[in-house]
Amino acid sequence: MEELQNRSASHWNYPAGYFDWAGDARRIRESYIRENPVYILLDGRGRDVGFYSFTTEDDELLLDRMFVDVDQIGRGHGRTLWEHAVRTALDLGRSDFIIGADPNAAPFYESMGAEWYASKPTEEPTWTVQMYRFTISRQRRSPR
Template sequence: MAHPVATNHARRIRRAEPDEAGGLEALQERSSTHWGYPPGYFDWAGDALAIPDAYVRDNPVFVLEEDGRSVGFYAFTEQDGNLLLDKLFVDADEIGKGHGRLLWLHAIQTARTLGRSEFVVASDPNAAPFYAAMGAVQYATKPTPEPSWTLHMFRYTLTN
């Protein structure tokens, strides 16, 4: 699938390569430290946080680089017939610098390129205000095996 590469000064967003899976998984783990989750907090999630090479190969996964360093990424998957923004993570030391917004805007274009009119997001409770600020509408919450942690479900409808 051809997809334009977005650039902004020393930033660019590009398709991830399968051999980057381990690095993306580590970035995802670092990102979660921003919210104060202790080490091992997400052990209850099993393989849900794993990013194997096949995940990157088989799904639209895009990396935001700044000065040649990966500072964030997002990924879409299919779930129950919906396009799911399965991951959107910014490295912990880069949160609050506008990277999440850049990834979000790119994700909207990717969804459009995929011929979709909407997508859903299963959000960490701490990230829910970000998705609401981006125009996504929360429609449900879903319990998880961890009683203190609930997924916030959002839907984003693409506009023309």
Template sequence: MLAEIAFNSKAYWGYDDKYMDRCRNDLIIHPEELVEYIVNVLEVNQEVVGFYELRGEIPEANLFWLFLDPKAIGQGFGKSLWEDAIQTAKDISYKYMIIKSDPNAEGFYTEMGAVRIGELPSSAIHGLYLPLLRIDL
């Protein structure tokens, strides 16, 4: 279910089928991740509409996932997930959070207070670079 949300969320940005096929394996949430890392879901009316995953060792949190079902976009749920991720990271005593963002989501993260600190190569498309962001906690 989480992988489906992740895939549909990525597809929301209008990527072509070839790109989405390349991304499919990268968007699988493996069962061991649910035990090894912090994965929190957001439910609305008993339906999961989004989730995030935190990884990392203190002082650096890594916001590895933050995905929202496309039908829930634009209703404030992304902000709710973000705020929960920030509070969870603070509660664990992380000092800052790193986000490897989809280019289309960079605006959301910067609106939430993150700043761009660089870029990383995409694993799905050779030559595409993804924004790397940071927010101090």
């Protein structure tokens, strides 16, 4: 998953070493997978094409990671992962969740109906985490 995450992030053409300031924040340890809901999207051949994960932050559900492999971006996999994440949030008893987004991914979350509420600075002054909240509508809460 870590390799898929890195390939996905390469879509934005960050220069080599750009995220060195983040330290281990981009690492995905086995304990992270054991302790948090993590879901992988496979293609028809069983290849990992994307994944997402939830964590909790201040008792709120946080969509911590959502990545689609760089050669699969634009094929609807992000929407598939998003729809699964919404159902997962409901299954976890939540009516909303927050998202900490790469600034480049912000338009995707906005198109899914998430609402921006803050920017969080990082150690890198040219990169801020964009914070969104997604409230699950009543229509989505009804069984299909």
